[in-house]
Amino acid sequence: MTIGALFYNPMTFSCNSLLWLMLPILISVTIIYKTLRTHNIRRLPLEILGLLVYVVAGVVVLGVGLWFVQAYCL
Amino acid sequence: MLSMVLGWIVPGMGHVVLGRPVRGLIIFLTIAATFWAGMAMGGVMTLDPVNEHWWFVADMITGVHGLAAWQFYQRTWNRLASDPSVRQRQTALAREPWQAAAVMDQKLQEEHLALTAPTDTIARAYSGIAGLLNLMCIFDAMILALMGIGGEPPPPQKSLVTAGGQQGGKPS
Numbered sequence: 001m002t003i004g005a006l007f008y009n010p011m012t013f014s015c016n017s018l019l020w021l022m023l024p025i026l027i028s029v030t031i032i033y034k035t036l037r038t039h040n041i042r043r044l045p046l047e048i049l050g051l052l053v054y055v056v057a058g059v060v061v062l063g064v065g066l067w068f069v070q071a072y073c074l
Numbered sequence: 075m076l077s078m079v080l081g082w083i084v085p086g087m088g089h090v091v092l093g094r095p096v097r098g099l100i101i102f103l104t105i106a107a108t109f110w111a112g113m114a115m116g117g118v119m120t121l122d123p124v125n126e127h128w129w130f131v132a133d134m135i136t137g138v139h140g141l142a143a144w145q146f147y148q149r150t151w152n153r154l155a156s157d158p159s160v161r162q163r164q165t166a167l168a169r170e171p172w173q174a175a176a177v178m179d180q181k182l183q184e185e186h187l188a189l190t191a192p193t194d195t196i197a198r199a200y201s202g203i204a205g206l207l208n209l210m211c212i213f214d215a216m217i218l219a220l221m222g223i224g225g226e227p228p229p230p231q232k233s234l235v236t237a238g239g240q241q242g243g244k245p246s
Contacts (some may be wrong), residue, residue, distance in 0.1 A: 003144065006114055006115055007113045007117065007118060007143075007146065008117055008150075008187075009117045009185070009186055009187065010115065010116050010117035010119070010120075010186075010187070010188075010189050010190075010193050010194075010197065011114070011115050011116075011117075012190075012193060013115075013137070013192055013193055013196060015192060018192055018196065024108070024111065024200075025199065025200065025203055027111050028104050028105075028107070028108040028190055028203070028204070028207065029207065030206045030212065031100065031104045032101060032104055032105070032210065035097050035100045035101060035104075036097070036211065036214045037209065039095065039159060041096055041226060043195075044100075053188050058231070
């Protein structure tokens with residue numbers, strides 16, 4: 001089995017797992033953003049963690065708000 | 075300009091040439107992990123220059139990663155297109171370009187390579203966002219180079235009150 005075989009066939013996902021797959025993307029965005037913006041590289045892990053909590057909380061609030069709108073207002 | 079081009083070819087290299095190797099390494103690893111995670115989810119057909127132009131453009135911003143994936147896609151596509159069964163069906167059925175594309179779509183499904191929802195959305199979002207993140211890094215390296223800033227910035231110093239009552243420390 002070559003390394004190319006890992007990237008050959010698509011995986012299958014259920015719709016229930018979609019939301020969890022947002023988490024790695026949020027982590028990537030947070031890492032890159034903080035890597036570019038931080039002044040002190042030694043504090044980078046702490047700053048990434050702080051921003052990640054902030055972003056995830058924001059996304060959860062946004063998701064709950066949109067769910068509420070589509071469930072009760074539309 | 076050099077840092078911009080290097081930052082496109084190898085993500086993070088723009089920061090390395092500006093004297094920020096740790097940041098460059100973090101950028102490279104993060105973008106590589108995000109892009110290849112998308113490729114692992116969607117397979118070789120995640121890159122689709124024919125039907126998904128804008129995602130393809132975003133993928134190409136990842137530099138070597140995008141180019142390697144495109145090469146992989148081209149090899150696979152050419153192998154499938156030169157398959158005798160595909161050629162036979164295209165000769166017999168395809169009178170219009172869309173019919174030829176339909177024959178290829180059928181072949182992709184037979185080979186279990188066709189992307190279906192929601193995998194296509196997830197895979198293209200991962201690989202495309204990796205490209206957009208690298209675009210942000212390229213701009214950052216370009217701005218730093220234009221401003222003539224190299225190396226890590228000095229750690230911020232707390233302002234000290236000296237015995238004479240004057241503010242000490244460098245302004246950040």
